[in-house]
Amino acid sequence: MRFMGLFGKKRDRVETSAEPDLAGADEALEQALKNFRQSVLAWSEAEFGRTRPAEKTLRERSWRLAAGWALSVVLVAGSVSGGVYDRHRRAEMAKAAAAAQAARQQRAVAERQAREDEEDLLAKVDSDVSKEVPSAMEPLAQLMAEDDSR
Amino acid sequence: MAAGILTALEAMTGAAADELAALKLEAATQEFSTIVTTHRPQIFRFLLASTRDVDLAETLTQECFLKAHRNWSSFRGESSAMTWLMRIAINLQKDHWRNRRMQFWRHTRTNAVDLDEASDWLPSGERTAEQRILAKEQVSQVWRAVKELSERQRTVFMLRYVEEQELSEIARATGLSEGTVKAHLSRAVGRVRAQLGGKR
Numbered sequence: 001m002r003f004m005g006l007f008g009k010k011r012d013r014v015e016t017s018a019e020p021d022l023a024g025a026d027e028a029l030e031q032a033l034k035n036f037r038q039s040v041l042a043w044s045e046a047e048f049g050r051t052r053p054a055e056k057t058l059r060e061r062s063w064r065l066a067a068g069w070a071l072s073v074v075l076v077a078g079s080v081s082g083g084v085y086d087r088h089r090r091a092e093m094a095k096a097a098a099a100a101q102a103a104r105q106q107r108a109v110a111e112r113q114a115r116e117d118e119e120d121l122l123a124k125v126d127s128d129v130s131k132e133v134p135s136a137m138e139p140l141a142q143l144m145a146e147d148d149s150r
Numbered sequence: 151m152a153a154g155i156l157t158a159l160e161a162m163t164g165a166a167a168d169e170l171a172a173l174k175l176e177a178a179t180q181e182f183s184t185i186v187t188t189h190r191p192q193i194f195r196f197l198l199a200s201t202r203d204v205d206l207a208e209t210l211t212q213e214c215f216l217k218a219h220r221n222w223s224s225f226r227g228e229s230s231a232m233t234w235l236m237r238i239a240i241n242l243q244k245d246h247w248r249n250r251r252m253q254f255w256r257h258t259r260t261n262a263v264d265l266d267e268a269s270d271w272l273p274s275g276e277r278t279a280e281q282r283i284l285a286k287e288q289v290s291q292v293w294r295a296v297k298e299l300s301e302r303q304r305t306v307f308m309l310r311y312v313e314e315q316e317l318s319e320i321a322r323a324t325g326l327s328e329g330t331v332k333a334h335l336s337r338a339v340g341r342v343r344a345q346l347g348g349k350r
Contacts, residue, residue, distance in 0.1 A: 028346055029339075032289070033342070035272070036293075037311060040271070043198065043271035044191070044195035048191050048195070
């Protein structure tokens with residue numbers, strides 16, 4: 001089996017230099033690196049020796065995955081139902097507004113009609129009344145007509 | 151008569167070949183089992199130090215040995231088993247980070263412990279309280295420097311100063327030339343030195 005080098009592509013771009021000579025470096029650096037190594041070894045040893053049942057991790061991950069999915073489903077369902085409700089509410093409001101508008105128009109037409117009927121009635125009454133009252137100049141007109149005949 | 155003897159001989163030869171194959175398989179399995187027992191702690195340690203994530207290190211270690219088992223028959227022993235395994239581990243780690251970058255939405259959460267927590271681990275030697283505080287501070291500073299290293303520098307640094315590998319081994323495990331390994335190591339140490347110098 002042939003394994004690809006990890007950093008093979010850029011191999012030639014990095015310039016070479018001498019290995020860091022830690023023997024001559026300051027003591028603090030050496031001590032720090034030594035402590036660092038001991039720390040990593042202690043940590044690794046403690047974690048490696050610790051029993052970590054794989055199924056527990058798997059169960060936890062499955063639980064997290066399931067919880068994530070459930071949350072996602074709830075969010076999506078909430079968004080969709082919220083959208084549907086909002087749309088339904090808007091449709092209802094539009095319908096109510098249209099009904100109110102129609103009622104207002106009907107009321108206006110009815111009022112106008114009533115007003116016109118009333119005006120017609122008043123005009124008719126005026127006409128009837130005017131016919132029943134005799135003209136003020138009528139007797140004089142009759143006299144003038146008699147004179148002419150003579 | 152002769153044909154019957156020939157058939158019997160062929161059957162015996164076939165049975166012997168099967169037995170030999172079974173023995174070879176058993177030996178290989180035993181050998182691989184020994185390899186796992188011997189090198190698993192070291193591979194886990196390298197991955198833990200590189201990722202600071204216990205679960206991830208455990209997962210990658212298992213993947214490493216699974217991959218090694220699948221390809222065990224093709225291992226020719228040109229390098230040591232440890233170098234071969236380390237190379238697999240490094241490639242797996244690289245693949246993991248690459249996938250993580252590309253599929254960040256799948257893995258938004260990391261279990262990596264923070265630097266202070268990682269610095270809490272110190273061997274319980276015969277130290278005074280003051281020495282322990284100083285050691286913890288030094289370890290913390292080295293972790294801070296390591297965090298700032300590039301992936302290559304960190305890998306080389308861990309192999310050199312945690313696994314204490316020779317430069318030639320590091321070069322084989324990473325697929326880099328020794329000169330490049332030296333250069334990365336020099337930069338990594340320089341950064342650690344600067345970090346320590348800044349705090350003193």
